[in-house]
Amino acid sequence: MSESVVRLETEGRVLHVVLDRPPANALGQPIIEGLAAAADALESREELKACVVSSALDGFFAAGADIKQMGSLTPASFAEYRDALRAPVERLAACGKPIVAAIDGLALGGGLELAMACTLRFATPESKLGLPEVKLGLIPGAGGTQRLPRLVGRGRALEIMLSGRSIDGEEGAQIGLVDRLVEGDVVAEALAYAERLANFPASAMKAIIDCVDAAGLTSAEGMALEGDLVVEMLASGEAGEGIAAFLERRTATFA
DSSP states (O other): OHHHHEEEEEETTEEEEEEOOTTTTOBSHHHHHHHHHHHHHHHHOTTOOEEEEEESSTTEEEOOBOHHHHTTOOHHHHHHHHHHHHHHHHHHHTSSSOEEEEEOSEEETHHHHHHHHSSEEEEOTTOEEEOOGGGGTOOOOSSHHHHHHHHHOHHHHHHHHHHOOEEEHHHHHHHTSOSEEOSSOHHHHHHHHHHHHTTSOHHHHHHHHHHHHHHTOOOHHHHHHHHHHHHHHHHHSSHHHHHHHHHTTSOOOOO
16 A cells, blocks of 8 residues: 555655655555655665655645544554654654655645655745644644754744644745745755755765754654653543544534
8 A cells, every 4th residue: 555655766866755645645554654665765775865755746745644543543542653653754864865855735744744854845935834733632743843943943833833823835934944945846846956965975964964963953852752742632631622623624622
C-alpha cells in the first residue's frame, strides 16, 4: 500500500518523495510506511545527496494526522500511532542530507510537522500552514511544539498554536517558517535547488546541518513532554469531543 501512496523517484542524485494519498495526504499507516522507506533510502544509498518532499495532490501538501483513524484509538493505541509517525519523521530530520519540503497548498498539523522536520521549506504564497490541534482538544505531537519555536520564536509559535489559525506562505516567509517563497512551480524550483546542493561535498553539508541543529537543539525533555501530553489529551482531556465533532462535521462543544 505504501508504494502507491508514497512514490520514491530518483532524479539525478536527488531523492524525490511524492505523497499521493487522496484526498488530503492524511498521515496514516500507508504514508508512515512510505516515509520510513524514504528514510531507508537516504540512510543506505550514498549516491543520494539531497531530497525533496512534495505532493501529487492539488491543494494539499499534507493535511495532518488521519483523524478517522484517531477517532477509533484508545490512549494506548494512540501512543503507538504517535510513535509510529514520529519515527520516520525524526529519521528524516537526522539523516544529515538536505531535505526541501515543496509546499503548494495545505500543510496542517502533522503535515506541517513533517515540513518542519525538513531542512528547508519552499512554499507558494497561497499555501496555508498551521497547527490547528487545539481545535480538537489536542496538541501537536510529532515535534511541532519543539520545532516551531526554533523557527519563528516563542511568541509567534505560541500565538499560532494557541489560536490554531493558519497562515499563508507569504506570512510564513516573513516570520521564518518558509525559507523561500516561490511564485509558480514550487516543486520544480525545489528539485533544481536540491540538485545544485547535490554537487557539494556530502560531508560538508552534513557538518553544516549538524552544527546549525546543535545551536538550537530540540530537547529530549521537550519531545518527551509533548509525547506524554498529546496522549493525555486523548485519555482525559477533551480530544474525544473535538475528534467526534470533526468527523461529524459539527462545532465542538468544550467544557
